[in-house]
Amino acid sequence: MSSRYVVLVTVCLLAIVLVLAMQLKASQQQHQWQKEVEIQSTGVTYLERKVEAPIQPLPVVEQYDIAWARLGKALFKSPLLSADNTVSCASCHDLYNGGDDGFSVSVGIKQQLGERNSPTVFNSVLNFRQFWDGRSPNLEAQTPEPIHNPIEMGSNWQDIIKKLKAQPGFVKSFNAVSKEGVTTENIIKAIVAFEASLISQNSPIDAFLLGNTSALSTQQQRGYEKFVSYGCVTCHQGRNIGGNLYQKVGRLDRVPSHLLDDVGRFALTQNPQDKFVFKVPSLRNVALTAPYFHNGSVDNLSDAIRIMAKGQLGLDLSDEDVADIEALLQAFTGELPRSLAE
Structure with a gap:
């Protein structure tokens, strides 16, 4: 028996043992709840549930920062983020009707039509990339894009911050979660904190x-x-x-x-x-x-x-x-x- 043959057989046996070990580990984890921190920057923690199937159950939101999420929800629903105060994130992502808007393409400021269908915001934190073409790696990178898009919200951070600082309710909410108050970073953090909490339940x-x-x-x-x-x-x-x-x-x-x-x-x-x-x-x-x-x-x-x-x-x-x-x-x-x- 040649040494080459022995090596080949050994490699094959090791591969089989590895596969069996992985299958055993997977079977031991079936229906097991596992704690896993997904979004470090927003404090959202999930309980991951794994089964032996190609489709996996959604994770359960274990905890999230309610103050940041509430601020994010208010910002998500506020038209102040658009240039003419007519469009909010919720205009294209109806939170109580599937998380999208039900149109072929969405309508932005000045009644301009977008180019692609708005996806649901629900469970979007679990996507490996954002947008249909995947141009944003995560929600933090995705959030500014519709705000700056001239067809969608057509605004800029300077104008948005000025408008938000003129609203006592927003100023109070920002100051309650951050000593920096109303800033670009805190606007994005709040919106992402809210979106990261939007995990569907009990399907x-x-x-x-x-x-x-x-x-x-x-x-x-x-x-x-x-x-x-x-x-x-x-x-x-x-x-x-x-x-x-x-x-x-x-x-x-x-x-x-x-x-x-x-x-x-x-x-x-x-x-x-x-x-x-x-x-x-x-x-x-x-x-x-x-x-x-x-x-x-x-x-x-x-x-x-x-x-x-x-x-x-x-x-x-x-x-x-x-x-x-x-x-x-x-x-x-x-x-x-x-x-x-x-």
Whole structure:
């Protein structure tokens, strides 16, 4: 027996042992709650819940700084952050209706139309990047962009700080959380503290993943089996059921032409491989966030399911398949984040 053969066999055995050890560790962690600090700058702490499945339950907000979050909520809802005092963050991200605005593209100052569909703000802290093209690495970097965008809010920090300092309520709230008072850094910190607390609660899919088999109907369970076996989880998995990778909108010869009106990340990177590539959207609360896709060109879930099945997976789904998967997607809807009630 040659030494080369012995080395090869040894390497293979070590690889098998490593895989088995990882699987054992994963099985030991099933349904285990793990404490994990996600956002250092905002003091938000989550309890992470892990299961052996491609889709993971959302973490639970264990604690957050209520004073910072309340200030952030007030800023989120304030039109003072826009140049003409007509647009707030909540104008495009309705906190009580899915976290988006229900339009194909949003309306900014002077009734200007944006270029892409507004994603939900709920669970956005869990996305690996922000915006459809992923141009911002986190919420801290994302927050200033719509404020400075001339089509969206069209403002600047100097004017915003001046307006906020003229409001005794805001001055009092800022001074209560920071000796520096109203500053650019504190505005961003407060908004991010609020957004980082916006984790949906108690969705049927999470209850099912955590062992409550009756949380999903028979049809929804069929939909879950198809969602996994057909390959939907290739892109839509993890805690946010998406939001954690980039993907081309689909095979260009299989997707409708109205989805090819935007070159996606290519406009940012100028890399030909990024043409028609976008961040995969989260499917959390997807039943509440129509219309769909980067340009909001698809009005209902059943059409979106058929388009993705054909464009990404090469599948022509039956009416029953579509109905089952759509029923599952309804189970991705969670209750409002607790910070909206506190």
